Amino acid sequence: MRLTAEQEAFRDDLRQYLDSEVDPVVDDLDENGPLDRETLLTFIRDLRELGIGFDPETAPQFFGDVWRFVITAEEVSRVWPSLNVGLMMSFPSVFVRFASSETREAMLPKLERGECLGSLAVTEPSGGSDTARPRTTARKEGEEFVLNGQKTWVGNAHYADVVLVVAEDESAGAQDMFLVDRENASFETEELEKLGWKGVSNARITFDEVRVPADNRLSTMFSNAIGAGNDMNDIVPFPESVTQLFFEQKPLNATFSFMRTGMAFMAVGIMQAAFDEALAHATDRETFGSPIGGHQLVQETLYDMRVGLETSRQLARRAAESLETGSEDARLLSSMAKGYTSETCVDVTSNAIQVFGGEGLKTDNRLERYFRDARVMPIPDGTTEIQKLIVGKELTDLSAYT
Amino acid sequence: MTDELARRIEASFEKDDDQLEEDLPELLDDIDGQADELVREHPALVSRLLGRMQEMDIAEFVSENPETADQFQELLWAGVRVLAENDDEVSEQITEDISVNFEADDCPMTGHLRTDADAGTVTGGSGHLDDSDLTITGPADTLVGLITGGVDPIQGFMQQKYEMDGPVHKGTRLAPIMNSLSEKAATPQ
Structure with a gap:
């Protein structure tokens, strides 16, 4: 797949924002986390300016475009996975518009402000x-x-x-x-x-x-x-292809497919950050008079990392494509992508520490944060074991978990 | 005239569920061919009868009395047809031609429904249409509940009480029609 010019521009603007506004503060904020409400809202307000959010005006263009959604998951997670979680977990607020009058009265003004x-x-x-x-x-x-x-x-x-x-x-x-x-x-x-x-x-x-x-x-x-x-898409701001899956794969399962695809791209973002730092270190750091990247075993490690990153990205894209087309494989591919990329990003971030050697173990180094954030990935939104059982059920039509 | 039939139905309400279930095949046999007339002349009575039937285990009844399943549906659909043809509220909801097949997954019961936007009518019956927009599959009592008002179509779908295949927009347009029909069915005329 190729991103459209509009999607590329969206990604470039987002990268620019993340690099200039989030990257300089991420280490301090993460160390002293969790974020307080007001700090999280500061980022959410900024992201809204870029077309990312869950308010009635922004949600249709954000959740309604699979590629915007996954680009955001990857790019934000490349810099700070926690921010991605805080943002995406706010999704249920889209339902405020259709709630009881007392909830609407209390929350609709906040929702319309994106807060x-x-x-x-x-x-x-x-x-x-x-x-x-x-x-x-x-x-x-x-x-x-x-x-x-x-x-x-x-x-x-x-x-x-x-x-x-x-x-x-x-x-x-x-x-x-x-x-x-x-x-x-x-x-x-x-x-x-x-x-x-x-x-x-x-x-x-x-x-x-x-x-x-x-x-x-x-x-x-x-x-x-x-x-x-x-219409269904007025209520849940997913693309029509995804709401069609509400019929074919049940509403909760289709929602999980959407969110798990986002998780797969989140893992890709973490891997990309770890790989970039490992590669830069491998070409800068010298031992025995030459960069460590010149050593065969370091090159092998970089090979493993890059293969893990690329296969993960491709599988995550396959899952996103299946959502975009409303494919009957959406549940299978999103679970496969979430399970595979989550496990792979643990390996890739571990390898990044290996490339750094002792430096990678220091807590003032981002490598250890990448590894800790990666290690969380195989657990929430369905453990890897659950993803395997879902894939098994999709492949065989026989459930091993009921 | 269906007055005698109406008296017999009225009398059947005095009986307990087991006795009613036993009498129902004969009663439905007598209704056969007069369903439309009965609904027009005694709408509240039919509404009550369908309500009582909803309290039964429909799947078990249909499985034990397969020959009366079609008669039961004919009565059900006659009720729907008559409700829709004289009711502006129902007609106003019919903005699209939609065809639906129903299939029970716990007994041999199939049915269908068709809306006609121009005529503002809903028709239905037993058996399947060759080419339907939507297919609804679920337990027999849920399918009957969808028609008689015991099951809210959207709520039932979201709570996974039944499954629906077909274009999602047809499903969302069908739901208000079903709701409006079932409200009428539940209200004594």
Whole structure:
């Protein structure tokens, strides 16, 4: 594939911004992470100027163009993966427009300014990411649902304005999602200390009798919005090819395919940063009177890194193409890409440290951050093991996980 | 005139579910051929009968009484047809020609629906159309619930109670029609 002139210009503008505004501050901010709400919003406001965001004006051109979305995931992650996570995890705020009147009243002005931060609460302490059988429950009481349960590893949880929570809808006997807005409901969060992605907040959330309006149930929001004459793409600002996959591969699976493709490009961005630094070091650093890049084993390491980077990028692009065309392989390719690139970026960033030798182990060197951020990649949004089972199911039509 | 039939249906409401289920094949047999007339003359009664039937295990009923499955659907679709033909609210929702096949995945029940934007009508029946825009697959009671109002079409889809194949925009245009029909079906006329 080749990027269009417009997509290339978009990437160039983004690179310029990241190099001039984020790169100089990233080391300090990551070390002292997670970001506070206002600092994250500063970056989000800047990115909005470049056409990246989740407000009603920006979301259709950003999430609605697969290539803009993946270029952003790769380029932002090349400089700072945590910023990419903070940005992408805000996606659920797009649903504010279709929520209950009280949520709209509280959050719509923020959303329209691009300042309504979102969060997605899927994983549970006891059940992992088994979205089909969440233990968090939603009990119907009059015109409200009452949420009870715990979620963990919730990105942006500390400062998010709205959280989209996967829960068992007891009234329907089915899994659904519920939009909780923080102005009308409160819940406890507990920050999680973690190995990588230190710039972004990940927390455990406890929902204890948290009441949300019945109209904040996601399936009701869709029903109401379509009843009011909206198309699926008005509600979820994905390309039509992806919303068509809602029919063919179920809405949640199609959303995962979209987000996992973004994760694959995130891994590519981390690898690119590590490779660039390793290559520069290999040609600058001298031992025994010549650059270390002249040694055969260093060249072999660089070969391995570059092959890992290129195969990852190509597989991630195949996944993006499958989303763009609405291919029936979208679920298979996005899981394959997420699993493969996540594991490969651990190897590539580890090899980058190897090229640097002892220097690569120092905490004032970015190499160790790249490695820590890379090591997180195979876990969230479905572990590599889960991705393998999804691919296995897609290949054989036999499920090994139900 | 369907007054005698109406009296028998009325009497069947006094019976418990098991007895009603036992009597239903004979009742549906008697309704056969008079469904449209019955719906026009006794809409509230038909609405109640369909409501009672929704409380049954439709898949089990159809599996045990395969010959009455078509009669059951004919009554169901007669209700839909009559509701749509005289109701401006329903007609206004029909802005596109849409054809849909229904297929139960837990019993041998197939059906179809077709909307006509020019005429503002909805028609349906048992069996499949040769070339439909959409195919809806799911448990029989969910499919019946979609028509009678027990299952919200979008909510049911999002909660994965049934699957839909075909162009997404046709599906989103169909949903308000189904909603409007099921609201009418659930409201005693």
